[in-house]
Amino acid sequence: xxxIKELKELIEILDKSSxxxxxxxxxNTKLILAKGVVLRNQEASxxxxxxxxxxxxxxxxxxxxxxxxxxxxSPVVGTFYxxxxxxxxxFVTIGQQVFAETVVGVVEVMKxxxxxxxxxxxxxxxxxxxxxxxxxxxxxxxxxxxK
Amino acid sequence: MEVLKxxxxxxxxxxxxxxxxxxxxxxxxxxxxxxxxxxxLLVGNPEKEAAMEITMIGPxxxxxxxxxxxxxxxxxxxxxNGERVPMWRPxxxxxxTILQFGACQTGxxxxxxxxxxxxxxxxxxxxxxxxxxxxxGFSGRALxxxxxxxxxxxxxxxxxxxxxxxxxxxxxxxxxSLWYVQEPLGLASSKxxxxxxxxxxxxxxxxxxxxxxxxxxxxxITTQSDRMGYRLAGDALTLENPTEMLSEAVxxxxxxxxxxxxxxxxxxxxxxxxxxxxxxxxxxxxxxxxAQTKPGQIIRFSEISLQEAEELYIKREIYxxxxxxxxxxxxx
Numbered sequence: 288x289x290x291i292k293e294l295k296e297l298i299e300i301l302d303k304s305s306x307x308x309x310x311x312x313x314x315n316t317k318l319i320l321a322k323g324v325v326l327r328n329q330e331a332s333x334x335x336x337x338x339x340x341x342x343x344x345x346x347x348x349x350x351x352x353x354x355x356x357x358x359x360x361s362p363v364v365g366t367f368y369x370x371x372x373x374x375x376x377x378f379v380t381i382g383q384q385v386f387a388e389t390v391v392g393v394v395e396v397m398k399x400x401x402x403x404x405x406x407x408x409x410x411x412x413x414x415x416x417x418x419x420x421x422x423x424x425x426x427x428x429x430x431x432x433x434k
Numbered sequence: 435m436e437v438l439k440x441x442x443x444x445x446x447x448x449x450x451x452x453x454x455x456x457x458x459x460x461x462x463x464x465x466x467x468x469x470x471x472x473x474x475l476l477v478g479n480p481e482k483e484a485a486m487e488i489t490m491i492g493p494x495x496x497x498x499x500x501x502x503x504x505x506x507x508x509x510x511x512x513x514x515n516g517e518r519v520p521m522w523r524p525x526x527x528x529x530x531t532i533l534q535f536g537a538c539q540t541g542x543x544x545x546x547x548x549x550x551x552x553x554x555x556x557x558x559x560x561x562x563x564x565x566x567x568x569x570x571g572f573s574g575r576a577l578x579x580x581x582x583x584x585x586x587x588x589x590x591x592x593x594x595x596x597x598x599x600x601x602x603x604x605x606x607x608x609x610x611s612l613w614y615v616q617e618p619l620g621l622a623s624s625k626x627x628x629x630x631x632x633x634x635x636x637x638x639x640x641x642x643x644x645x646x647x648x649x650x651x652x653x654x655i656t657t658q659s660d661r662m663g664y665r666l667a668g669d670a671l672t673l674e675n676p677t678e679m680l681s682e683a684v685x686x687x688x689x690x691x692x693x694x695x696x697x698x699x700x701x702x703x704x705x706x707x708x709x710x711x712x713x714x715x716x717x718x719x720x721x722x723x724x725a726q727t728k729p730g731q732i733i734r735f736s737e738i739s740l741q742e743a744e745e746l747y748i749k750r751e752i753y754x755x756x757x758x759x760x761x762x763x764x765x766x
Contacts, residue, residue: 362612372619395616397760398753402612 289318315424355434357407358415358427365396367428369418379429383411391429394422409433435501435548437581441493441535446552446571446583447702448484451560455706461686462562462570465543465661465702465725468750469507472615473547475758476504476524478592484554484561485547486577490728492535492544493577497527501585502549502596506617508541508726514608523614524549526599531607541621541726549592553584565661565703594765613764615757621726627733630720632740634689634712635682644671644695648713649737653697657729661703664724666733670695673711684708687716687724689735699724717743719750 289297301309301320308321361367369377369392379391385405393400413430416422437444449470450463464470464487471481486493492510505512505521512519512535519525519533527533535544554561554572563571572581588596599609637645653668671691684690688700690710697713701724716724717738727733738746 372616397763398615398756399613399760399764400616402614404612 355432357431357433359391359405359429361394361422361426361428363394363396363401364424365394365422367416367420367422368393379411381411385411405431407431407433435498435583436496437493437577437579438496439494440577440579441488442491443489444493444577445487445563446484446554447487447562448560449482451558451562454558458706460703460706462564463702466507466722468722469545471754473504473506473545475761477502477547477549478595479547479551483551485545488544488546490538490542494534497529497531497533499529502526504547505544507544509539510544511536511539520610522617523611524595524599526596526609528607542728543725548585550586550588553586598765624731627727628736629724629733630717630738631714631735632738632743634714636711637713639673639677639711640713641672641674647671649735652732652734655727655729655731659729661701663701663704664699666697679709679711681707681709687721688712689714717746719746
């Protein structure tokens with residue numbers, strides 16, 4: 288997270304420069320500073336990005352209270368794969384029972400593969416990303432129905 | 435680390451003892467350099483640091499102090515308390531834990547690196563074991579029951595590895611990371627093994643039929659094979675005219691053909707010079723695949739140009755640099 292002092296400094300730097308827009312991502316925070324005229328479309332996407340960042344920071348799955356559905360979020364930015372190797376059996380399929388340590392998928396970034404664990408016990412009800420998709424940090428990958 | 439059981443053949447090897455072949459001292463070193471380098475990168479060691487090379491049947495080791503290791507190469511079913519230890523990633527093991535190996539699932543040679551490196555005195559600039567001369571490595575020989583290996587202290591930059599591992603909340607006596615390097619595709623396959631080679635210096639001295647046979651037929655790795663060389667069995671390869679040769683330099687991957695026509699692939703412990711005609715040279719990148727084959731397996735050769743071999747080599751080096759950078763960035 289940025290301190291007020293850091294934010295002030297960033298705004299000052301942006302103000303003095305000829306840059307129109309500065310986007311910064313650090314761990315689980317995304318900061319967008321824009322000056323001058325902001326077009327309608329950009330405004331919409333700015334708001335959306337802010338909302339996504341909020342979601343990442345709070346990490347609360349939307350439907351949890353109603354149906355005991357848990358979202359498995361990606362631990363890292365990268366490319367999502369359903370199986371260990373191309374052509375291999377996928378880690379999980381819809382309907383499969385998983386435990387907290389069950390590996391449900393991998394996300395590859397800079398040639399390193401990150402195992403995504405289920406973290407809860409339950410049944411895989413939906414797969415939210417496709418094999419080979421580029422995934423953002425905190426993006427939901429699976430829906431697990433817990434008891 | 436205490437050796438409770440030695441396994442079939444376990445020795446300390448690094449990337450080789452270079453610079454002394456002119457004195458008749460062989461290079462030795464690991465059979466599968468690629469797996470060794472990754473094993474070292476995974477624990478933050480310099481790529482050329484020595485590791486334990488484990489062949490086919492693994493040892494039983496008691497870990498003396500809390501240690502971070504990595505296991506790469508062949509899948510010899512590494513286990514702790516009956517639970518599988520994941521490979522190709524850093525693993526932190528609590529002291530007094532016993533690491534052992536089970537069935538050989540794929541490949542032939544496994545590498546066990548330890549953060550900080552094994553405390554082995556270098557001989558002529560290398561920690562590799564030169565078995566026939568009895569120098570280097572652990573007392574110049576394979577490991578035996580009762581041997582105790584000291585581990586050098588980890589360097590400052592290796593602490594983030596350990597800290598990151600310790601964050602994983604696991605209640606067993608080992609903690610493995612959730613990230614890993616992908617096992618190279620085809621590294622440990624046992625079917626349809628094709629080794630890419632470039633033509634040897636004396637390729638043209640072989641008759642046309644033999645030249646075709648070399649690339650067309652398959653050969654079996656006989657049981658008369660070890661770290662010095664693999665003796666192959668197959669259709670005999672003959673020279674156009676019987677030729678006397680002066681001994682010339684040979685190296686890891688040189689394929690020579692003695693008078694019986696059965697090729698020998700020279701490996702890590704090969705001699706420095708050879709007098710047999712050299713029909714081909716294994717491309718450096720495919721030494722990895724070769725190192726993971728075992729006696730009894732069938733292999734074939736396919737020809738590539740020197741340029742292709744160089745390109746493959748460069749691609750691999752780039753890949754290793756990418757992994758190194760990725761691991762460094764990832765841990766910070």
